[in-house]
Amino acid sequence: MKFAVISDVHGNLHALDAVLDDIATQGVDATLSLGDFLSGPFDPVGVANRLIELDFPSVRGNHDRYIADGREDDWHIDALVRSQLEPRHFDWLRSIPATAVWADTVLLSHGTPRDDNGAWLDGMVNDHAVLLTPEHIEAEAAGFSQSVLLCGHTHVARHVKLGDGRIIVNPGSVGLPFDSGSPDAHYAIVEKRRAGWTVSLKSVPYDNAAAAALALEAGFPKWAEVVTSGWLKPREL
């Protein structure tokens, strides 16, 4: 069993296509997708069309929910994306579950299995993403018996093993690499081997200048900066 995990594309089609090209060279059984597909001033409609066509096993992220359902404290980026979508895009977003199980072995979630806006592996301390405690990580995994638990949301690529041998993998962000020190697109490959699970956290260079140009054209220079450098923090967006 070998599969690719993508998450947090945030409307960045250039990054997504580079990752899909890389995945095509890896010989995987499936690609699993963990949400926050569209929220970004790049090419959200292009990303929606690509993902509808590919129909990967997927869960939705908190921003997909905000775009589809609206919320009181709406974010201007979600509002911008919402204004560009067609009814079929909304139908697609609303059809995607909050959690899913693939091949009886893998649990897909966006934040934590119980909260699409919850942080599972990393939290912000003094303006830096740091690994949370084993107690917190174990507690959020309680009741989910799959061997591999997947999450996204924090944009921090990470692999953790629980006390009973289950693993949690966050592939990082395909399209919005904040606070990572690299503008490259991130995703993960997970493979079952004789000795156990092998996890590969991948970093793929792509035409990030083209993505930055789209953000600039849409009037969002900070978003251009984050895909140019990879050093901006979430609060700066």
Next chain:
Amino acid sequence: MRIAVISDIHGNRPAFAAVEADIAALGVDAIINLGDLVSGPVDPVGTIEALMARNYPTVIGNHDRYLMERPAEKLDKVDRFVAAHLTPAHYDYLRGLPKTSEVGGEVFMCHGSPSSDVEPWLDNWWTGRSTTMPDEAAVLAKAKGVDFPVLLCGHTHIARIVRLRDGRLIVNPGSVGIQFFHGAPDARYALLERRDGKWSASLRAVAYDWDGAARLALANGFPAWTEALTTGWVGAEGLF
């Protein structure tokens, strides 16, 4: 062109063997090693004998240097244990290794930073249970004048990939042999690939028999290593 990068084996022969098996299954053009070869209680002699037989391009780490420079009474307890088991041939091998090196004019190798084997490059030192990335200016300053497309470092045991604005890639493959505070005991290494003239990297985590490694550490008199080896949730304090 694919290069496997290993670092900080720290005498953990079973972890090193699992990493070599994973590398063999992938198929690479070269394997290179960033030092801290033997300083650990699992199987330092088996590790250095294997490394001498393979003779991978290797730079020394700070612990390798301590073993060469310091008399036994000036070593910490793990290095004192290691020194008691090394033969003159092992020391000759260590003495033959450079502090920095390069591969094909494309890849620069060091243990800590280009100017120091004890200076962390892509991480600040630990505060309690966590470490964070330094800011962009600090990372960039240490890369100044090191004009290679790929810059490699180890030492912190934290696997990271940074790409500078000028396109240079800095990779820390993490540690093969002993994991600190990152939540998994798996052996770590990195794979570099050059495709269409452009370098990229991936960070690999490989399961191995960490219970067996912990038993060896225990048999050698280092019970504190057991939890660190089997969970990846323990810091370096008290281990060395």
